[in-house]
Amino acid sequence: MPENPTKPPLTIRLCQPRGFCAGVDRAIQIVVLALKKYGAPVYVRHEIVHNRYVVEGLQNLGAVFIEELNEIPDDHHECPVVFSAHGVPKSVPADAQARELFYLDATCPLVSKVHKQAMRHQRLGRHVLLIGHAGHPEVIGTMGQLPEGCVTLIETEADVANFEPADPEALGFVTQTTLSVEDTAGLIRALQKKFPEIKAAAAESICYATTNRQEAVKETAPGADLFLIVGAPNSSNSRRLVEVAERAGARMSLLVQRASEIPWDEIAGISTLGLSAGASAPEIIVDEIIDAFRERFEVSVDLAVTATETEDFPVMRVLRDVELTAADMAFVNGTV
Template identity: 85%
Template sequence: MLQTKPPLTISLCQPRGFCAGVDRAIQIVVLALKKYGRPVYVRHEIVHNRYVVEGLQNLGAVFIEELSEIPPEHQHCPVVFSAHGVPKSVPADAAARNLFYLDATCPLVSKVHKQAMRHQRHGRHVLLIGHAGHPEVIGTMGQLPEGAVTLIETEDDARAFTPADPEALGFVTQTTLSVEDTAHVLEALQERFPLLQAPAAESICYATTNRQEAVKETAAGTDLFLIVGAPNSSNSRRLVEVAERAGAKLSMLVQRAAEIPWERVGTIATLGLSAGASAPEIIVDEIIDAFRARFDVSVELAVTATETEDFPVMRVLRDVELTPADMAFVNGTA
């Protein structure tokens, strides 16, 4: 007797996956490899995704945590700084070592750096709303002298902070935060410091906001909501939280289809699916295929925004042409 698969409706969020900053960062590494050959060194994971990192390693990228790890015989090789940004001390160290570096910092992260420096130029102490230890936070704090920035992680931090001058404060935020969490922290700060100065433009990036809105619109009533992303990806972890708050019965983060805990999934009828800004589309396809093997799947696209942003690479790499295979990898479809 032929056994039928249980029906499953997948609500697939759009936008999802790679943002323009991630696309640009990956492209910079691929272009550098094509122009300069192997190896190209990359300080820190270029983006927080193992599939992407391992793919770049196969092409000849070597990932390091500190510039001192580059061997003397490879001092002439390019080194790329990750999309999360770096403290000012890192390019200064590269220059001192006579290294050729390519800065793949996302332009929206660079904008936050400039906003923080603008606050300081106006005589304000800078409050950075973000998560301790995240590379973006380390990079942003490293744009200013020690003591010029205070990290505020929670509402409790906001209530406990005691400034030298309550009338000379400005804030910026990590680009990948939960919009809702940030609003609560900011409200606590503004309640205590009415003269707190905002940045010249929104710090949380368009891609973070768009992905959170898509999940929020889709999550209510779903039996399970899966976010494709890495455990060390801030924007991916925030999407899991957003799905839970928006009404998903269960929400979880997975890096690959092999990580899906089928015993927890059980019998479901509705699945929400999205991906963090550093997760390639090929893994989304892999996960849909895994569900097709167990369920009679119908996919409904849940579109909440259209993204047209495109961040060009630096001029020194614009003379290199990418093949269709290169572009598929850069775009996350291969």
């Protein structure tokens, strides 16, 4: 009888923290609580978080995802509409009020903090520079907090070089919360070199979860044959983790949404795998990917803990009287 083939050994360096942050957890919880309190449908403007698995799970519970408020049928105006965790321009709640819609704002409190920082700069007479990526919902939301012409988007050092303000001594900057810490630091240095009087935000804009996940990847990437980041292509923080892994020493880094996207033929000879997940990726997909590797390799998992997160953002008062079951909480936490 032929011998059973032996699986090749594989060490998985599993980052901790990874996956859902407090802002994502809160946003998903708001939709689940609204469905339990008010019944289906609950409308959600834009993806509540950038993850297809989460969106489809909420659709199965009765959430209806839309891009604009005019998509809500006239006979459904009494149904709640939830604004996504990325934040929205001021025009969106104003539109909701004009349409007499009942809305719940699931904007992450750390994104709301950036909105307040930008408005403070403007209130103090400063032109606002927003470091971020054009077209991202968070950037659209932050720019929409200020009157047109009061904020300029900075994506690259070329943007810094080309920017010529009316008053170089009346500038302030904020940043998108999900950027690469290193890239942002470089842009801030360029701004401060060109405009020595520019004012920073009163507090750090890049959120704790972005920083923590990037630091964990930096620690585990050196020497990894492959680094997998679980996340969606339109997730800014997940895409930044791919870049961080490559810069920190991983031979190859890939973004995958599910185990089915792993290019098995290209990675047959690996012996060390780094694994993390963006802030909107549920833990159940991390488990799915580890199980897929166990089918092909003799896996040992090394947990790389670089920080402990205890942040918890409460939902709005109108939903606090609703109780979630254990099954509800498992969904909210991304474990089912």
